[in-house]
Amino acid sequence: MNLIEKAGVWILDYLDAAVLHVRAVAGGWRVPAHYAHGEPGKPTVVLIPGVYERWIFLKAIADRLWEDGYPISVVHGLGYNRRPIVDTSDRLGAALSRVRANPAGRIIVAHSKGGLVGKHLMLSSREDLGIRGLVAVCTPFAGSRYAKYVLGQTLRAFSPTDDTIVLLGRNSSVNAEIVSIFGPFDPHVPDGSVLVGATNVQVPVSGHFRILQSAKAIDAAADAVTLLASRPADGHEASAPRKDPVISTSEHSDILVSAVALLRDRHVLMVRARDRDVLFMPGGKIDEGESPADAAARETREEVSVGLVPGTVHELFTVVTQAHGEPDGRQVRMVVFGGEADAEPQPSAEVSEVHWVTTADLDRCPPAGAEVLRQLAALDLID
Secondary structure, eight states: OOHHHHHHHHHHHHHHHHHHHHHIIIIITSOOGGGGOOOTTOOEEEEEOOTTOOGGGGHHHHHHHHHTTOOEEEOOSOTTSOSOHHHHHHHHHHHHHTSOOOTTOEEEEEETHHHHHHHHHHHHHHHHHTEEEEEEESOOTTOOGGGGGSSSHHHHTTOTTOHHHHHHHHOOTTGGGEEEEEOSOOSSOTTOOOOTTSEEEEOSOOOSSGGGGOHHHHHHHHHHHHHHHTSOOOHHHHHSOOOOOOOOGGGOSSEEEEEEEOEETTEEEEEEETTOOSOBOSEEEOOTTOOHHHHHHHHHHHHHSOOBOTTOOEEEEEEEEEOTTSOTTOEEEEEEEEOOBSSOOOOOTTEEEEEEEOGGGGGGSOHHHHHHHHHHHHTTSOO
């Protein structure tokens, strides 16, 4: 995206934000009465808007979730969410504790700063409040380097070196229960919203505010809530570190795959399959009853003739994007692991070439591979 295109995103983004602010001032702050009612057994969705925002910024997503049967909760008293993250989390937790919890629990849906508030709330009061997960849209989990250029502590608090940002980043115990949704370019979060250990979903819509009205992002948020709601609701089981699950491929419409990011000198290994002209991550489909980690190890042996050193395998992130060579709308869900190879990678019978690549090779990759390169670069693992 060139500078002119980015400038266009900025302009359209602020126009969308202005429209939403006007609606809020004109009475759009009123919460529809029907939001309080949902289908039995479905968790309550708690909305947390971003800084200088009202809940109406999340209305398009809330409307869709209510249509899907989820009751919607809007907590009043947060104003324009200008207080420090910890203070807002404490106030929100106190407000939620005064309301009888839905037996099915709660799922937070948040925008921007709201995602940071939501993560803090999960870390401090998850079991007490029955929080089953967080869907965060355009959240600066690693802060924003633009924060140093603005006046006032409200926005400067998003600095990557801010104590709260650093502490939230270091504590990854709830990341597995977070879905982070973002576009290819966010003018307010230039380094992206990738969160290690979370399910990271990129939608083809740039912007920080426009994405909230996008059909693709609304669908992604609805899918994310469904994913979190399908996980066990028991507080003790949910709060434990997530085990590597055994996935039944018959339960998902997405194509489920595992891949391994083998790193060397700020490059990552990719392969070219025989009779194919694009580069892929070493990996492949998860077999019925196989765990993602086991699939990743098996595919690595089959494709590049190496094993993974015990104790080095760890989940990095999950990529969800358009599946290469499939009809529009068919998505691939790729769980990406890090690890160390026990030998020098070599082409196998399935692979004709191996390449050590960087983001300079994005145009040689299908959508999932390109997104893996972007996320590895965002984690400062490759150039």
